[in-house]
Amino acid sequence: DAGVTQSPTHLIKTRGQHVTLRCSPISGHKSVSWYQQVLGQGPQFIFQYYEKEERGRGNFPDRFSARQFPNYSSELNVNALLLGDSALYLCASSYLQGDLNTEAFFGQGTRLTVV
Amino acid sequence: GQSLEQPSEVTAVEGAIVQINCTYQTSGFYGLSWYQQHDGGAPTFLSYNALDGLEETGRFSSFLSRSDSYGYLLLQELQMKDSASYFCAVRLRPGRRALTFGSGTRLQVQP
Numbered sequence: 001d002a003g004v005t006q007s008p009t010h011l012i013k014t015r016g017q018h019v020t021l022r023c024s025p026i027s028g029h030k031s032v033s034w035y036q037q038v039l040g041q042g043p044q045f046i047f048q049y050y051e052k053e054e055r056g057r058g059n060f061p062d063r064f065s066a067r068q069f070p071n072y073s074s075e076l077n078v079n080a081l082l083l084g085d086s087a088l089y090l091c092a093s094s095y096l097q098g099d100l101n102t103e104a105f106f107g108q109g110t111r112l113t114v115v
Numbered sequence: 116g117q118s119l120e121q122p123s124e125v126t127a128v129e130g131a132i133v134q135i136n137c138t139y140q141t142s143g144f145y146g147l148s149w150y151q152q153h154d155g156g157a158p159t160f161l162s163y164n165a166l167d168g169l170e171e172t173g174r175f176s177s178f179l180s181r182s183d184s185y186g187y188l189l190l191q192e193l194q195m196k197d198s199a200s201y202f203c204a205v206r207l208r209p210g211r212r213a214l215t216f217g218s219g220t221r222l223q224v225q226p
Contacts, residue, residue, distance in 0.1 A: 056213050
């Protein structure tokens, strides 16, 4: 079975540009969450989508946006890139939103470098 | 704000037992999870405690005390492949579905 897949795996952008990261959840999973992980830190929550609707948003500026498609895949968009946006961006999928088992399955992430 | 405290680094030898502690101060609490992350890899789920007590899964066990806002991950019979970062994570409630992660504990297993 395919796990959570993210593309691209690595990306280099310059300041001011925008970027789109993509995520395909595990088949049957309807909830997708995005996290940012800076080197040496734990993942920080950016967004959660469930059934194509935003269900949660972390403390990130409006330059960050996301959406979920009818097939439950998702995109994370970041505009006006800053050097501080350099990080590993992780996508996680789960079967049910808020179920007792909080297991989230993470993808390998997209390593974004802003120069 | 929310905070989860973990030791930054732990070193142990192969075959030993190690305990990684996590204390949390959060506005809500809906269970404590543990994730393992190898360098360059994705976080992978290890265990989850919703109620007080010990949960055992093979060589790994996790404990929670809600009254103390404290939990730990216990790794037994350490193997070299256990060298990784370990994160505790809290799911807040009500209505918050996201996981709030600690900064992680880097475990180095030595021969």
